[in-house]
Amino acid sequence: MEGLTDAIQETLSGDENIDDQLISEEDAAATYMDNVVSETGTEVDGEEKESSKTRATSPMTEAILAARPLTIHKVLDKWVEEGKEVTRKEVASAFLHLRKRKSFLKALKLSEWLESTKHFDFLEKDYASHVDLIAKTSGIFLADDYINKIPESFRGELVYRTLLANCAASTHVKKSEEVFNKMKDLNFTLTTFTCNQLLILYKRTNKKKIADVLLLMEKENIKYSLFTYLVLIDVKGSSKDVSGMEQVVEAMKAEGLEVDTRIQASLARHYAANGLKNKAEAVLKEMEGENIKKNRWVCKTLLPIYASLGKADEVDRLWKVCESNPALEECMAAILAWGKVDRIEAAEETFETMLKMLKKPASNHFSVLLKVYTDHKMLEKGKELVRRMAKTCRSIWPSTLDSLVKLYIDAGEVEKADLILDVAYISNKGRPMFSSFLAVMHQYANSGDIHNAEKLFQKMRQAGYISRLKPYQLLIQAYTNAKSPAYGFSERMKADNIYPDKAMSKMLAQVDAFRKTEMDELLD
Structure with missing residues (x-):
């Protein structure tokens, strides 16, 4: 593991301005939060979790889905008045279905009702779930406030790591580090999950800090999970360090971990992005197996990767496997894939097929x-x-x-x-999304529109995105193109714990050169 840590450090000592999207633009957030939910396990455990996944939507879930968020308390009160039971199994099923639909506000209203009516005693996992739902609907600061109201005996590691996961997902560096340090002060055991949240955070905001997390894990003898390796593979792949990426895979195998579909998909994407088509196709064929109809579940992953390789015939072949009875995710993957291979009409036809499936x-x-x-x-x-x-x-x-x-x-x-x-x-x-702000900021920077660039910068700050170098680079670019001095810019960056790289230092020096000297002012 020591050699792997050194290799990661070597990669991260280069340019920090590499595209920091994990896996792909489409599924990055979903992958992160799937990992958070699965490792946290706040709603259900063990056998109950399996049965809840396979069962049909329950009557309680249907009642909640049909109601507006503000009326859910009344709907549930009526449920009880009619003599219907409120069991943990029923509630667990409702939470799973609501989360799957991203109906987080409705899930929060259900959790609030359960806490206030005391139909069963809240456990730490119930409080952790409540924290997670507040963070998703109202933000991490209100979630943090709620933690102070939780009985001290239930204010444990699970509650805090749930808050940490949401802080990391929202790329709020200062708050994430604050929560992590709070966990250390409370003497919670440092876990793989907790370290993974820091890796997620620094993958997006400051890749150089990833090596510090790996050294901490090594010092505390914390084992890497599959998700840890997934992040490291993406760090290497997005840095165009293919041999380093393959080294991470070998280190993972040496630890007795098997390469799963997520790892394979990530490898294939990075091989494709780095122009290694043969290697990418070899991984895709391995994922597909000998019978694609039997392994149809991988189609939604294969479609966009084959499209990125320009393989329209492969996209067509895979879609024919799904076309007669497509799943929603297969439709969405196919639409994006058709777009990548310039088959717009096929994308439109698939879109109309998908709409007919949806109520x-x-x-x-x-x-x-x-x-x-x-x-x-x-x-x-x-x-x-x-x-x-x-x-x-x-x-x-x-x-x-x-x-x-x-x-x-x-x-x-x-x-x-x-x-x-x-x-x-x-x-x-x-x-x-961060990319939405950057797209607009690029336009203001290119035109030298300092006024609007500064206004947008403040909006990004309010949204919690001022923890990366890129917004500062674009803002200083606006000053540069306007040929205007940016007074106190270095101090602004230091106040936000952002430090310039070589390219940024040159930009700062150029803007500083626009300042008038005392002789210039006298001549004016």
Whole structure:
């Protein structure tokens, strides 16, 4: 493990401005939070968890889904008045179904009702689940406030690591480190899960700190999990260090861990991104196995990777396996894949097929085709799809918002894109993605629009995104293109614990050169 730590350190000593998306833009967030939920296990344990996954939606779940969030307490009160039971198994099933649908506010209302009515005693895992739901619906600071109200005997490691996971997922460096240090002060045992949250955080914000986490794990004799290796593989792959990526895989095997589908998919994506088509295809064939119909569940993963290799015939072959009875995820993967291989009509046909499957389409279902239109600069089609989406969907997901922002930027309507970010954030429709802010900031930076660049920078701060170097680089670029001095910029960065790399130092020096000397002022 020591050699692996050294190898990671070597990779991270280079350029920090590498694209820091884990695995892929489409599934990064889902992978992170799937990992959080599965390792935390806040709702159900063991046998109950398995049975809940396979059972149909329960009557209680149906009642909650049919209700508006603010009426859920009344719906559940009526449930009890009618003599219906409230069991842990029933509640566990409801939580799982609500989480799967991302109905976090409804899940929170259910949790609030359970806590207030005391139908059963809350355990630490119930409090941890409540913390998680508050963080997802109201933010990490209110979740932190709630922890202080939890009885001290239940304020354990599980509760704090759930908060840490949400802080890391929201890329709030200062708060994440604060929670981690609080856990150390409380003498909680340092776990693989906790360290993985720091790896997730630094993968997105400061890759150089990953080596510090690995050294800590080595010092505390904390074993790597599959997810730890997945993060390290992506660090190497996104750094274009293919041999280092393969070294991580060998280290994982040496520890007795098997390469699973997530690892294989990550390897294939990075091989493809680094131009190693033969290696990528070899991994994809291994994932597929001898009978793709038998292993159909991997199609949704294979489709976009084959598309990134330009293999339209493979996309067509895989879609034919799913076409007669497609699952929702297969449709979404196919739409993106058709877009990558320039088969727009096929993407549109698959989209219409998907809509027929859905009773109530959400904005994320529209976002996949919107992304295709945006990538191909099909602005009129994109706008028409947005109008269609507006008639169908109550809220907009961050991924859809991201495509919307880029659509308007491509149309030359930067102010409109900025306004969309404003409306989404102010109306509490979900925090816009980091890439959405950067796309608009790039436009202001390129045009030297300091006023709007500074305003957007403050919006990013409010959204919790000022913990990375990139926003500062774009802001200083705005000053550079405007040929205007940026007074106190280095001090601003230090106050936020952001330190310039070589490229940034040159930019700062250039902006400093715009300052007038005393002789210039006298001559003026």
